[in-house]
Amino acid sequence: MDFSQILNSIKQGWSKSIAVPFAVLALLGMVTIPLPPFMLDIFFTFNIALSLVVLIVTLYAKRPLDFAIFPTIILVATLFRLSLNIASTRVILLEGHQGGNAAGNVIEAFGEFVIGGNYAVGLVVFAILVVINFVVITKGAGRVAEVSARFTLDSMPGKQMAIDADLNAGLITQEEAQLRRSEIATEAEFYGSMDGASKFVRGDAVAGLVILFINLIGGFAIGVGQHQLSFGEAAEIYTILTLGDGLVAQIPALLLSTATAIIVTRVTGGDKKDMGEQMQMQMFSNPKALGTTAGVIGFMGLIPGMPNAAFLTFAGVAGAGAYLIHKRQEEEAAKPVEGTVPQSEEAEKPKDLSWDDVQAVDVLGLEVGYRLIPMVDQSQNGQLLDRIKGVRRKVSQELGFLVPPVHIRDNLDLKPNQYRIMLMGVESGEGEIFPDKELAINPGQVFGEIAGIKTKDPAFGLEAVWVVPENQDQAQALGYTVVDASTVVATHVSQLIQDYSYELLGHDEVQQLLDKLKQSSPKLVSELIPDKLSLATLVKVLQNLLQEKVAIRDMRTILETLTSKSDISKDAAELTMAVRTALGRSIVQQLVGNEGELKVITLDPSLEQILLQATQGAPEGQLAVEPGLAERLHGTLKEESQKIEVNGQTPVLLVAPQIRAQLARLFRYSLPSLVILAYSEVPENRQISVVANVGQGG
Known part of the structure; x- marks a missing residue:
């Protein structure tokens, strides 16, 4: 890297680190340093452009946290706008007697073109903008931000418990858990900041009113007292300049208030769509709504005395939209499902019976009712398969051997929402779940009851309630641990695997453990098996350990203990006692850390x-x-x-x-x-x- 590249990197780093502080200091300097009219035009135009950019970004944000810097943007934009108000007030009061363009072309344009040069109309328009901004948008956004901040903070413990439950069940990794905890903390900070930032927007609306009256009174006094203008001339000049200044500031303020209201009222759920996609999916996906609207508007358009052309035109547009949506939905429903094969006209002849028709019993199986089939169908965004894979991975790491795969099939003999867990072909657990609801589990202490279907957690028998997804945040705020239906089944499977792990460990699994250990300790394995101890005895010892909830991850210590004790006894119970003594430190550590x-x-x-x-x-x-x-x-x-x-x-x-x-x-x-x-x-x-x-x- 030559000297010029080093110099460029230093410049880039300096510009990134100094740009924002320099901009904030420049805003504060605008309060005291007089600005010429052409600079006011540039800054007012930039202020409008900045407000539009912020509004568009909020519309396209898929969730509020995608625009987490928004509270700070509100503060900076409000400070910028107030600094412009002070700078423009100075110019209006000093140079306003010279005419309409004394404070710049932007203020003159808003004073002449937007309100038609009529200051009475300007006062009415300005008053309406202030009422809309101050009373409607700003007040509503502030209230929503306050409630969201309080609700988010109250639901944090429940969300943290849900993350811990998913982590313990093996549904997520440690990195994913840390990411979700970070998102929860960021969400709480964001809504807390929005609660305070909404006060900036509200205060800005009040400041706009105060500045308006200061400019009017000050302009009259200066124009009549210092520049010998008549009362009518002073009223006309300073009123139009003041209203132009007020409107050019209130319009960006209204845009920013609208952006604030949009971002605090967004309900993203889990679809991660922007506002336009959500509106199209939720408002215009049902042709009945547009069809009914078209009928009502069309009927009103036939009433004599009504604006028939306008009503009938919109009725036609709504009716055409309903027809197109209905037609599109029919075409999508008629599309064949990928992977389906048409049935042949002539059925195949039955094959002769063979040993392939005698199916072995699955070590682990999961049977589901027909309403639970979408949960295990990945083409329908079913998450249960991935959750069970995560469970197998975590339990295998904890126990020390590879847990057999879980074979999933549907069973029409079960209830529609019922599932059954099979172990060696024998039912070992069952439950009933609702895929479209969330299970709110009472961990032992909650702060109230929540509406829903009361039940018990199938894995641990805790009191629980099936609630609709819209009540998830409320349940977490009350202290419940809320999990989805897939997590309920996966946790139940995980618990049964741990309870019956000793039955899942057989000769083949133990031989694989020995083969793996032989790569690092070949002498230890060859000396013990089969010279000193049979494979069957080793399997029994390991099964005894698993039955007593002792992991067999430390196979080196287990085999070394068996090698030293096998000369004294071949009894599996006595060998198990010796191995437990050797593993005592890890057993106690698992209990108390x-x-x-x-x-x-x-x-x-x-x-x-x-x-x-x-x-x-x-x-x-x-x-x-x-x-x-x-x-x-x-x-x-x-x-x-x-x-x-x-x-x-x-x-x-x-x-x-x-x-x-x-x-x-x-x-x-x-x-x-x-x-x-x-x-x-x-x-x-x-x-x-x-x-x-x-x-x-x-």
């Missing part, structure tokens, strides 16, 4: 001794305790677990290693939220806090 103490429930030593004795002589994996003791133990653990869950923590029961597996199996389904750890599984550097002690008497 990197920091913080581990709060646990413990058993009274006498009760623990009884349970240890109950394992002797009992069938493998069971506890030989009397039913009364088991019932009291279950009731006490349930009560203590609920106390811990209220504080947002996971209840943990810390017991001796010899009885951990038996207690975990005993309370696996009755107390699913209770995590049972052995003393040996807690790392030495982890602080333990005993929050409850359970005795023999419960």
Whole structure:
């Protein structure tokens, strides 16, 4: 890069960094520095052009955040217009006695041409513009901006929870979640800024009135007192100049107020269309509306005394538009669907039966009713397939093995809005959803009720309400977590995959894990399998871990532990206990994170001794305790677990290693939220806090 290129880059960087501050300082300088009339013409023309550009940009913006700099533009444009008012007032009062063009051709044109040189008409026109701008547009836009800012801030917690729910369900990536959180924060800042910026527009309308009266009174006084003009001459000259100045400022102000009203009243939804596309799609997509309008206008045009030509002309235009829209819709409906094949006239003969006709049972399946078919049809913008792919990706990364694909098919035996999740050909979960509604889930504390169809979240059983999409923001403002129908199904699938992950892991999946690990640790894999341990035993150990919600991502540690313990025992239960001890740090970290103490429930030593004795002589994996003791133990653990869950923590029961597996199996389904750890599984550097002690008497 030569010296000239370096100099050009410095100039470009300097111009970008100094241009805006220099322009703002120039606006402030206009307040004090006198401007000649030709400069006023240039700046007034630029002011009108700037207002038109802002208005057009708001019309073509697909959503308000596409023009996030708009509040600042309002401030700068308002400051520019007020500076022009001050500069023009100075010229009018100093040079107005010389004639109509003393303040420039633009002011003269608006004073002579627009209002016809009649200051009475000019006063009326100016008053109407001020009323329209101040009372109608500015006041309405300010109110909408205020309500939007308040509503956006109230709905932020619900939107954040919805993002967290999508992230936890694997529907979006971490980068997408950060982008959506950034958009929510930007949206809140935008509407908050618009609430304040609308006050600038309102204040500008008031300033226009004040400047008008100052120019009129000051002009009369200067013209009569200093320049010896007659009262009539002073009134005519200064009134027309003042009204021309007021109109040339009020028209850009009206354009900017209209742009403000448009951008704060936009409802974009998810279609991301500009205002023209939305108007065409929502107002002129139904031929019945135009047809009815044509009939009413045509009937009015036949009434004697009415302007028949105008009414009948518009009736004809509306009727022709309705006919063209109806014809276009019929042509689109008659188009054949891509990919369809016409049926042959002669049916094919049935083929002989073969092994290909015997279909294997799908490991994971999803059956949907006929009204849910568009959700899985990508040609109809169905999102469920992509959501389930995201679920598989996230769950596979968390568990440590590749989750089998989910095969989706329709089932006419189901209700129209019903879906069913199949595992190994057996129904494992079902639910009923409404594709055209959103599910507002009560996370535990909301600030009111919302109208809709009451139900329960199929994945976790939480209270929920199906609401129309228009009430989504209201539900989020009340504290509900709002998700769409596709997310409901995907979350349910994700939960069932995690609950039954141990059944999804088979010999083929384990062999693939070994083949992958063999690339980095070939000696470790070849030494263990099959010399020291069979593949079936390894599969059983990994299934035991998954059944107890322990991920198998760290296959290196698992195989190293099995290699060292396989000489002592080949029992899958004992090997599982050894692997859990080796993975203790990651197990505890999953419960409480990197920091913080581990709060646990413990058993009274006498009760623990009884349970240890109950394992002797009992069938493998069971506890030989009397039913009364088991019932009291279950009731006490349930009560203590609920106390811990209220504080947002996971209840943990810390017991001796010899009885951990038996207690975990005993309370696996009755107390699913209770995590049972052995003393040996807690790392030495982890602080333990005993929050409850359970005795023999419960």
